[in-house]
Each structure stands twice: as C-alpha cells, then as structure tokens.
Amino acid sequence: MALAFSSPAPRFAVSPSIPHTSPSNSFLITVPTPHRRRRCLRGGVRAAVAVDSPSAEGGGVPVESPNVLLEVNDLRAVIKDTDKEILKGVNLTINEGEIHTIMGRNGSGKSTFAKVLVGHPDYEVTKGDIVFKGDNLLEMDPEERSHAGLFMSFQSPVEIPGVSNMDFLRMAYNARKKTEISPIEFFHFLLPKLEAVKMDPRFIDRNVNEGFSGGEKKRNEILQLAVLEADLAILDEIDSGLDVDALQDVAKALLGLMTPKNSILMITHYPTLLDLINKPGFVHIMQDGVIKRTGDRSLAKLVEKGGYGEISNA
Numbered sequence: 001m002a003l004a005f006s007s008p009a010p011r012f013a014v015s016p017s018i019p020h021t022s023p024s025n026s027f028l029i030t031v032p033t034p035h036r037r038r039r040c041l042r043g044g045v046r047a048a049v050a051v052d053s054p055s056a057e058g059g060g061v062p063v064e065s066p067n068v069l070l071e072v073n074d075l076r077a078v079i080k081d082t083d084k085e086i087l088k089g090v091n092l093t094i095n096e097g098e099i100h101t102i103m104g105r106n107g108s109g110k111s112t113f114a115k116v117l118v119g120h121p122d123y124e125v126t127k128g129d130i131v132f133k134g135d136n137l138l139e140m141d142p143e144e145r146s147h148a149g150l151f152m153s154f155q156s157p158v159e160i161p162g163v164s165n166m167d168f169l170r171m172a173y174n175a176r177k178k179t180e181i182s183p184i185e186f187f188h189f190l191l192p193k194l195e196a197v198k199m200d201p202r203f204i205d206r207n208v209n210e211g212f213s214g215g216e217k218k219r220n221e222i223l224q225l226a227v228l229e230a231d232l233a234i235l236d237e238i239d240s241g242l243d244v245d246a247l248q249d250v251a252k253a254l255l256g257l258m259t260p261k262n263s264i265l266m267i268t269h270y271p272t273l274l275d276l277i278n279k280p281g282f283v284h285i286m287q288d289g290v291i292k293r294t295g296d297r298s299l300a301k302l303v304e305k306g307g308y309g310e311i312s313n314a
C-alpha cells in the first residue's frame, strides 16, 4: 500500500496502512528502490497443477488445485538488535479465496507475525522463508510488499494530520494500480465503496483518522482495503471496539470484498466475526510463537467455551 508522492522530485513513498508516525516506523518514508523481486521456485508454482478429484477417479472431470497465495515455512524472528525470539517456527499456507483466522493468548506472537509479514523494522527474520504469489517476500521492502498486494490493518490505525482521506486513498490507489486517476473519476469509483462499508461520505473530506472514533477508524481501514483491492488482507483485531451493528457491517463488507482470488488473514480474540462472515475457513491457534493447532470454526468455539487451556490439553 505504498503511496508515491510524485512531485516534486525526488519521489518518496509512504505506506498508508502501516503506522508511520512513531520514530520506529520512520522506515516507511523511503526512496523507492529498484524492483528487485526474485521469482521463487517454491510456493506459488503449484498454481498450474490440475488434479483429478476423488469423485472423478477413472477418467472424471479434472479439478484445478487451489493457487497458493502465501506460504510461510519455519519462520523465526527476533526483536531487532536483540536475541529475544518471538516467532519460533511458524508454518502457514494460504490459498487464494481462503479465510484464515489466528487466535491465541495475549503475547503469543500474533501481531508480531502479522508485522513480520509486512516487513516491520522492529523485527528481524532469523530463519525460514515467506513466499507470496511466488515471490520471496523477505527480499521486498514494505512498499514493494504492499504494491505486490499485501494489506495490513493495524490494531490501532494511525492519524495523518493534514492529509484528507480522499487524497490519501486516491494516492494509494494510484500507487497500487500504477495509474493517475483524476479526483472526479476517483470520487465516482469511491462512492459505491463508501456505501459498501456504510461510511458517511463526509468522512472522505476529513483528515485520515483524525478525530475518528475507534469504530470509525476500523471502518476506514476496510474502506482502504476496498479501494486497494489487496490480494491478501491481514486484519489485526479489526473487530475490536466495534458495536454489534458495526461488526455486522464489517462482516458484510468483508464478504462483499471476497473474490475467488483474494484471501483474508484475521487476528481476533472472538469468534463472532467468523460467525457473521459464516464461510468455511481455517482457525489457527498460536502459542509461544508457533501455530500449535489448526482446525475449522469449531476450534474457535472450543476456545470460546473452555479457553486456551482446553486446547493445549487436547
């Protein structure tokens, strides 16, 4: 979601979806680097493979296997310049069109995992690899990752004083789509998106998140996602602080954004959003920096009923 300010030269890039107001996030204002993605021979290459479905044995209809969007292998990461290891060997595969949810006790490493995926500078990957759409994500800087189609909504979306939501979204859209859409054209593009996330059009003239309530900020994140049409949306506690109606709106908006091609990785403490989305998906339980269990929504229900102790002992 890097967004490029094209004048005056030189060009600078800033990520709209990654907080950049704290000193530790100042990495996000950078001069764009030459495209240096290296095609990875693992992960996404499964895309073209066609297999026979079990029911089609003996000359039945071939069924395409799902395309791998993200593949994380044995990912280990420490806090930068320390030996404090937070991620201790995370493995995860997300195919196109899938919804994945990560749950886990406070401090188990969920947000760190999400931040490592988008290239947050507070962390250093010490082992493992991440392949996104066939490319080695670890070789990309945060701007390149967002251009490649990764979107992250943070637990606490930042305010950007002096930049209107409209300008911000349009610049982000231009950067992602490598185009120069006019303000009028963009307004027409934006209107149905506003409707989809049930956002009052007056919010687009306000500065990004400035004075927004917690729920309005979360809704604004979904609006960004709708505008940027990311391939993988990483949503860190998008449901926190939302009233019941807003939660329904967010669920509806997310469903409306789903295509057979894009995927969602949600971090949450509660299964309500999953219930509202009401689509099959994967639930992962993170514990002490690794994914300990994977299941379906019933796993989230088990947690809701009995807590994480129940899961650990199962």
Ligand SMILES: Nc1ncnc2c1ncn2[C@@H]1O[C@H](COP(=O)(O)OP(=O)(O)OP(=O)(O)O)[C@@H](O)[C@H]1O
Binding pocket: 079, 086, 104, 105, 106, 107, 108, 109, 110, 111, 112, 113, 122
């Ligand atoms: N930049 C950092 N500096 C120091 N400690 C950190 C840093 N980032 C993460 N940690 C520590 O790593 C552990 C995992 O944190 P993380 O935010 O990933 O947990 P979480 O599972 O998302 O928790 P929660 O459910 O409370 O949001 C915590 O103990 C946290 O204090």
